[in-house]
Amino acid sequence: MSANTQPDAPSPEKPEGSKAPKVPDTPSxxxxxxxxxxxxxxxxxxxxxxxxxxxxxxxxxxxxxxxxxxxxHATRDVDLASLAPGHHMTVPWRNWPVFILHRTPDMLHALQDPALLSRLRDPDSRERQQPPDATNPWRSVRPQFAVLIGICTHLGCIPNPRPVPVDPQAGGWFCGCHGSQFDGAGRVLRNMPAAYNLPVPPVRYLNDTTLRLGESAGNGFTMQDIVQL
Ligand code: FES
Missing domain, CATH: 1.20.5 (Single alpha-helices involved in coiled-coils or other helix-helix interfaces)
Structure with a gap:
């Protein structure tokens, strides 16, 4: 039998008329x-x-x-010699994944397709999501290399390479979290959860095949200048 089921012990009988011992009101x-x-x-x-x-x-x-x-203020040098046209690589930089895509001439042409441009939210890169030297139709310092921070501007997921359906030649990325689509210049399509193009980091080329992330070519642009990251 458990302790709870034991009958209570009878309290000692007090003689009739006896007084309970006085408990002091104040501690000793x-x-x-x-x-x-x-x-x-x-x-x-x-x-x-x-x-x-x-x-x-x-x-x-x-x-x-x-x-x-x-x-x-950290910079990172990336060797692009082995990145063939049409191929893509991701390198970590300052805790962000950086997408680097070697675009083909066909991709560069497709990025100016009026049918694609009409579907983009900010086709002319008016929002400050890239340095001044990447504010052009390709959003890059050198047209053949797309260099983008691989963080979706909606809620921060990492998009995957997937051509935009409106023009697959233009390449692109797809964010599986809520379905945002970006073209091969990191420009987001209209009516997507993400409201901004993928950020372009400051970039400087040291030679034909070496890229330095985190350093702009004298325009003073830093990651703090990005509107949405
Ligand atoms: S985090 Fe990319 S669409 Fe929501």
């Missing part, structure tokens, strides 16, 4: 001292913790801040 000096000591200990502990957290933060902050500063 001894118990009061113990309570004060306990309270002081608890408050002291809380105070010590409150002081310790900023102290530990102050020890950690310089290193964290330095890492952030380095990361914010």
């Amino acid at each position: 000096p001894c118990s009061r001292r113990r309570a004060l000591t306990l309270s002081a200990g608890v408050l002291g502990g809380v105070g010590a913790c409150a002081l310790a957290v900023p102290f530990l933060d102050s020890l950690r902050d310089p290193e964290a801040r330095l890492k952030e500063a380095v990361s914010a």
